[in-house]
Amino acid sequence: METIYLCIVIFLFALAIFDLMVGVSNDAVNFLNSAIGAKAASFKTVLFIAAIGIMIGASLSNGMMEIARNGIYQPEHFYFAEIMCILLAVMLTDVVLLDVFNSMGMPTSTTVSMVFELLGGTFALALIKVHNNDDLGLGNLINTDKALSVIMAIFVSVAIAFFFGMVVQWLARIIFTFNYKKHIKYSIGLFGGIAATAIIYFMLIKGLKDSSFMTAENKQWLQDNTLMLVGCFFVFFTILMQILHWLKINVFKVVVLLGTFALALAFAGNDLVNFIGVPLAGYSSFTDYMANGTGAGANGFLMTSLLGPAKTPWYFLVAAGAVMVYALCTSKKAHNVIKTSVDLSRQDEGEESFGSTPIARTLVRISMTLANGISKLIPDNAKKWIDTRFRKDEAIIADGAAFDLVRASVNLVLAGLLIALGTSLKLPLSTTYVTFMVAMGTSLADRAWGRDSAVYRITGVLSVIGGWFLTAGAAFTICFFVAMIIHFGGSVAIVILIGLAAFSLIRSQIMFKKKKEKEKGNETLKQLMKASDSEEALQLMRKHTREELTKVLEYVENNFELTVTSFLHENLRGLRRAMGSTKFEKQLIKQMKRTGTVAMCKLDNNTVLEKGLYYYQGNDFASELVYSTARLCEPCLEHIDNNFNSLDAIQKGEFGDVAEDITYLIRKCRTKLEANDYNNFEEEIRRANDLNAQLSHLKRQELQRIQSQSGSVRVSMIYLTMVQEAQNVVTYTINLMKVSRKFQMEG
Template identity: 70%
Template structure:
């Protein structure tokens, strides 16, 4: 039996390694987002500073380990075997759940997942224990007061972070404006001094009392002289930052890099418990039971020892820090999560990662009305002065940056303050929630959510927040059931669950790699949105148009072919899948149009007028092709769903032949546009016109059938719709290739 539990402890630590990797992949967004978004330094330097912060934070994180020992459950009422059951269920659930969210690119909370997993596992065994012993109640088994305070702290931090992010950024922008170089000579030193002092105070002074490396007499001296140290830091760092400014060193870059270090430190200090706290609790439990004299029954030995504070060996902390740093430098999923946060907070408009939602539209509408009412009260001169501080035409952005250094500084300093404050109070605030909501608050204050992008950004924020609640619910219920399975299934259930977890992790990695290959960047759009050269913008817009049109035409050819094939074979499932794909493509078309409109805005007036018309016409024609195919698929789907008579064999034969020609025409159009080679333009037009004539003959033949009252009227109706919309597909394809040639400025003779 001792060997069995030793195996569980070893496996807990193996899971902890995976958890550290997926945890860093998820939480890297918290401390990398601002520095990478502002392009404050080379990526390697930013990662190096973050790595240093993680090492220091890991050393200071010892005090947080108590959450996993007795923060949620009351260990004095649980037996050793029950505690190990809960801890194993928590780790199995956690590593898979976090990996799923990382693969989706959604930042979620490792703290929330751990807390709710512990709640779910403890709740499962509490029910079993209460049923077996009526003298017990949930208050005896669950640390309800602590659990409630932790949960409230986590979710209240969301509102607090967003509120203070908005307020502090608004004040900062009023002081510095977007052209912060004008006002830096007055405020750079003060801002840098206050920011640095705040970081030193909350991160080092507040956190240092828990580190195992500092002697007690030093800790006592720091606690007794805190006010003196803070005063010295304010004066000293203000002078130092002002001196840096006089040396033409960018003070805001220093603040951003220092803030990156601070937030990475706060992350490790606050969140390390989420990754190794549970395995360490299991290790401590195992060491306790094996140290007892004689043979101890794990099913009757109460874990009172977990009531004491954790004394984590330093080598566990250093090893954890090393694994986290390696994961930070190597994880592609971390980059995926960072991208989501940057897309929602960038200053300039561009390709939006999320669509719109009814809730977001209502929020934008109500907010716009409230803003209009407030603006009517503000005096005109005051309003003009405030608007001058938010003049985005003066924004100082490095090439490819999502926002400027002022906002990056506020994100990092304010985020680290809030998280470190929670750490000092032994409340495991979610670094993800705080950092993300601070970033959203600062972007709102910076007017990055304009009327053209607000509904997309809010939808994205709501999607991320919704994912947080899903995390909480999923963590609770999955761990609840996993705990029950382990409790009743024993060793066999553990082996099966371990195999399932490994399978899910491997499948998730393959799915992520596939998704990554599909998304492998669209650098054209990124360059287009950041360029200020109109000639380069036109070149990039033409390239982007070729890429998108060829992709959509390929989809059109496939969906048209699948629609006809599925209808001929009366495959309801095939038509349903095709209809879903058409609906997805309609959503994609809206995104393409929006990006194209933003791209046209980067052109000069003359070029925009001359080429913009062709661009918009091309978008309209490609949209009509997709919509026409949808108008073929929809009645075919309804016809098949109702189990009406199929097409007559003559109808199938004549339409199948022409349908193959239309599919080939769409593929040919795709190839011409993709290769930007219109030398076969005249032959293409002749082929297309021939198809239109053939479809007209089919229509006349079918009308004669109807007049002769041959065949089913319902079949004739759907068949005529297919012919008419197929004609539209060909006609719009002709128009598309004509305007595409003009937009690409190909000098072939005009037809």
């Protein structure tokens, strides 16, 4: 029996390594978002500074893992076997859950996930214990205060961080404007002093408050002399930053990199419990059981020892820091999560990662009405003066950056201050929530959310916030059932669940790689957005257009064939799959049109006048192709779903033959477009004309059958619809090829 629990402890530590890697992939956005978004330094430099912060923070962490030892469950009422069941369920759930969020590129809270997993696992075992023992109640077994404080943290963090991010950034922009180099002669020293002081204060209060060298005496001394320390730091850093400015050193970059270091240090020092707290609790339980409980047995030895504090050996902390640094430098999913946050706070327009939702559209309308009402109360002279401070065309943004250094500085300083303030006031503010929502508030104040992008940005923010709530529910529910399965299934269940977790992680990696392969086509668009020369932009736009239109023709070919084949064989599942992919493709078409229009701004006037019409016509024909396949699929799906009569043998034979020729035509056109080779294109035009003639003949034949009343009117209606939409597909395909040829031709 002891061997089984030893294997569980070893497996808990193995899972901890994975948990550290997926956890860092998620939480990297907290401290890298601002520095990477503003390109305060090279990517490697930013990672190096963050890595130092992580290593120091992890090494100095005191390893007090009370939340995993007694924060949720009351260990004095649980036996060793029950505690190990809870801890194993938590780790299995946590690794898979965080990996899923990272794969989607959605930042979530590792604290929320761990707390609610502990709560779910504990609740499962508590129900069993209450059922078996009338003397125990849920209140004796579960500490619900911690869970409630985390729920409150979501609301508190979101509201406070967003509001203050918006207000402080608005004030910063009023002071510095977008052309900040003109307005920093003397104010930069004061700003740098405030910023550096806030960051150091944050490091002392939040980042190092539980470090190994922070004894009770040191904490008390810091608390008694806080005002003196803050005053000295402020004077020192104000003078230092002014001197650095006179030495032609960009103070904003210094602030951003210092803030990145501070947040990374705080993350490693405080959030380490989220990754290794549970395995360490399992290790502590096992050592206590082996020393004192083998006589009572795993189901008879109570874990009262977990009530006491435990210091973590330094080598565990150093090893954890090393794994976190490795994950930070190598994880592609960390970059994916960072991209979500940076894209949502981007200053200029570009490819939006999210669509629009009814809630987002309603919020935009309400905000516009409110803004218009406030605008009427402000004097015209004041509005004109404020507008001069927000001239975005004067923005000093590094090449390829999403926003400027002023906003990056405010993001880091304000996030650090709010987290430090929350810690000192014992408010459970979440690092993830604060940093993300501050970034969203500052981007709104910077007028980065214009009327053309606001609905997409708000949808993205709501999606991330919704993911936070989803984390809590999913963590609780999944861990509840996993704990139940382990408790009743024993060793067999453990082996099966470990296998499922491993399968899930491997499958996630494979799916993520496939997703990244698909996204490689966006590299052309990224290059296009960075292009400064009109001729270079035109060549990149031609390449991007070929890639996008090739995808459209590939979709039309597959979906047309799937729809027709599924309808002729009365395959309801195939039609539903075709209809689902049609809805997704419509969103891609909208996104393609939007990004293409933004890219057009890179071309000079003559090129736009000469080639622009062909480009827009190509997009329109691509859109019509997608909508034609939707108009073909929808009535076919409804017809089969209602179990109406199928086509007769003659209709199936006639249309089936023509459909094969249409699919072949689309394939030939796609091949030519992809290769940018329009030689012998007249052959495709002739084939299209022949197909349209055939389809017109089928239409006349069907009308004659209706006239003679030789078949079902309902069947005739669906047949005529299919013939008409097939004609549209043929016509739009050839028209798409014609305008594409004109757009791709030189001269």
